Amino acid sequence: MKKIKLFCVAPYEGMKDLMQNIADRRSDVEMTIRVGDLCSGPDAAIEEVGSDIDAIISRGGTAEILRNQYSTPTIEIPISVYDVLRAIRMARNISKNFAIVGFGGVTRVAQSLCEMLQYNIPVFTIRSTSGYEEQMRILKEQGYDLVVGDTNTVKIAGEFGINGILFTSGIEAIEDAVNSAVQLCRYHAGLKSTINLLSEVISGENRRVVVFDSSGNLRYSTLQSIPDDLLQLLKKNIPRVISGDHYNSVFNLDGRNEFIQGQRLQFGQESYCLYGFRETDSIKLNSKQGIRFYNSDEIQEAETPEYYLGGNETINNIMGTVHRYCGLKLPVLIDGEPGCGMDTFAVCFYKRGTLNHCAYVVADASVMNESSWEYLLTSDNSPLCEKQLTIYMKNMECVPAEQQNALMLYLKDSLVCRRNRLIFSFATQGKDVVYQNELYRFLLETLNSLALHLPPLRQHKEDIPVLIGLAINSNNLLMGTQTIGLMPEAVQFLQEYPWENNVDQLRHTIRELVASVNSPYISLKDVQALLQTRQTGSSVGSAGGKIDMTKTLDEIIKDIIQTVFYEEDMNQSQTAKRLGISRSTLWRMMKRSGD
Structure with a gap:
């Protein structure tokens, strides 16, 4: 069986010897051991921790820092009640005026023990490496001549002229940490093997999937890359899929139109969002x-x-x-x-x-x-x-x-x-x-x-003035025009006009009038002229119209854009898609031609 590779940071030389003793006796681990404190320990890890290291073993504050800096699992050597009690007994034999100082992993055990034994011993928890010096300065001013704590506590205390007693760990605690590291690494190896197997199965079936956790973090993907716009679309709908709603969509991926389906996955207390891609x-x-x-x-x-x-x-x-x-x-x-x-x-x-x-x-x-x-x-x-x-x-x-x-x-x-x-x-x-x-x-x-x-429109002619107003407003917003309305006689004329293509024909008519008439109000003459032109077949906006090939190229392009625009129910996105141009290009062409 492959050996588990461990990187171990011992806070003092005596622990290094205990670690080496364990390494010599075991055939299932390969241990790289360095001596280091809160500063030198992480520095040593930079040189050693890489893809071939399975886990890190350290103690106290050094373990906390390494855990935050590396994704490699970090196992902390526990400081037992007996370790703390042994150090307190030693300190009481030296001085009655001492304090316990260290990171939370150390001070929590010490605080519980002092409360249980009713020891009136001050316990101070350090939150960061910079907190040691400030705490020692305060203890020095208050007359403390002894502190009990981890390696950094003893080291900084010495700089302020305060004696220090180190919490030491027995070989049993170190052995327990090594066993925990081996167990954890074997478990991770099994999970990794399972993931690799599932990846091979999925890849073999050419199934394309993307998995996110409930926070929107990408956890797994068989896609070589995910375009930003696709990533935004998928992340946008994660809450909907996680909540249990069915979701599907369509996206053009690498020149292929893919049908996307969302599915919620539940593993224990964690919910995941899986998107499956299928070219249909x-x-x-x-x-x-x-x-x-x-x-x-x-x-x-x-x-x-x-x-x-x-x-x-x-x-x-x-x-x-x-x-x-x-x-x-x-x-x-x-x-x-x-x-x-x-x-x-x-x-x-x-x-x-x-x-x-x-x-x-x-x-x-x-x-x-x-x-x-x-x-x-x-x-x-x-x-x-x-x-x-x-x-x-x-x-x-x-x-x-x-x-x-x-x-x-x-x-x-x-x-x-x-x-x-x-x-x-x-x-x-x-x-x-x-x-x-x-x-x-x-x-x-x-x-x-x-x-x-x-x-049909002929059955509710009384609504034509309202429809005209709505059409003028939407076209003003679209084209940036400032048409106010139609003259009363023009409105009356449109109410009596035989609209063969119903509201679509009316809306197209209003659109052309708003685009072509420069005055705030559209007159009856303007309306009659446009409708007369349509009846002669020279306009492409009406149903059944044809493109007049005797026109200039710019006029023909305008007619083509207008025809497609009408066929797509005046939807700019679909018009641009059919013409093979961007929406901004379509808007500029329509603006230039007054369409």
Whole structure:
């Protein structure tokens, strides 16, 4: 068996001889022995203590200092009651006026013994090496001619002309310290072996994990390095995971999109946070294939539902329904005409729900292809197989007929609705029309989804002035403009305008007006000119618009940015992500072009 390597600091020569005697008799230890006090002991350790030293053995204050300076385990040679009693008896034979001085490890034993035997002997505890001289100066002034204590006590006392008696330790106490060191090192070796074995197992399975303790200290990682932004994300959610909440997210690590899951580990009284990383097929699917993952920080800029509704009684009832649905985990089925803000309401259910700290998944049936559906319904890595996700399946009216039965069967037979929060949306031109859809009826009646119908803008025209004001305010904040409002006749004109794309079209219109009109108030002429331009097809902001290739390069770039910005529901982060530029670059380009 491998010998345990011990570095021993003896406070006096006699203890060094006892240590050497023990080293000569034992075959399980290899002891390096030095004589040193509070100052010279730590200095000697600098030369000896390294990766090959298993433990340190010393006594009193020297042991305390070494324990604070090195991560190597330090075993303190105890000063027994008999050691203290022997020194006190010797001191009483020499002088009646003496005191006991030393670090806490020494003075605690002495204090207890004096109280037990009713000895009226002053006991002074030193907190640091600098405290010895001050204490000796006071004792000298008070007429003490003898002190009892550790090596440093005797040494400093001599400098002040005070005699000193040293607490000495018997060979039994030293042997006990060596046995404790061996036992501790064997135990640590077993733990290290277990950790190495588990590390090899984890590495062999190519599993990537990171473990933190409850204080946020990194305890274990199989990652070669952890980027600062990832480290901040993980540390931010440690309290949530430690408390027992489920947590998951998505992060791009070394060019790979990783799905992260948090888990609490409990060992005795200690709680740990384990993050597992897994590269999944789902995240490899890009936005054109219709499935995208978002972590909670990526969608915090979405508009609130209030920007799509208004304030009449019907709208207030809808908002009351929305607030009630947010606190539930049941599936939600949203329907309405295009441009009514279904995506915004889905995000609202996520942000105000109980799973807002976990990942948000969007599956767009209008752009999903055959492989996307195959992955979603059959892959073990499908988001439908995960836990505690919010999954938004939009444009469900576009689900191919051959996929509808497979989807309904999966939703009916699996426990996906218990594991995750599901949100569905149907874009339709009428309530009666959508109810004829078999999939819609299944989601509503068989899956028992909570229904939310968003009315078209023509059914609450009286809210248009409020919506205009909200849109102007948000655009002023975004672009730094100072538009106050629209002239009354312009507002009235917009209230009577046939908004085919509902609130989205109205908001896009207000955005272009705020960006292009320099006066504080927007006139009816400004509104009519913009809408006339849209009707001629020269603007890309409206639904179905195309880029005019006869324009200059700067104008084409502006049109592209505007088109993507609208498609991403005016979310700057997602727009920048799609265009492959930073948010600051996008903001400068929009500012320069007046977008």
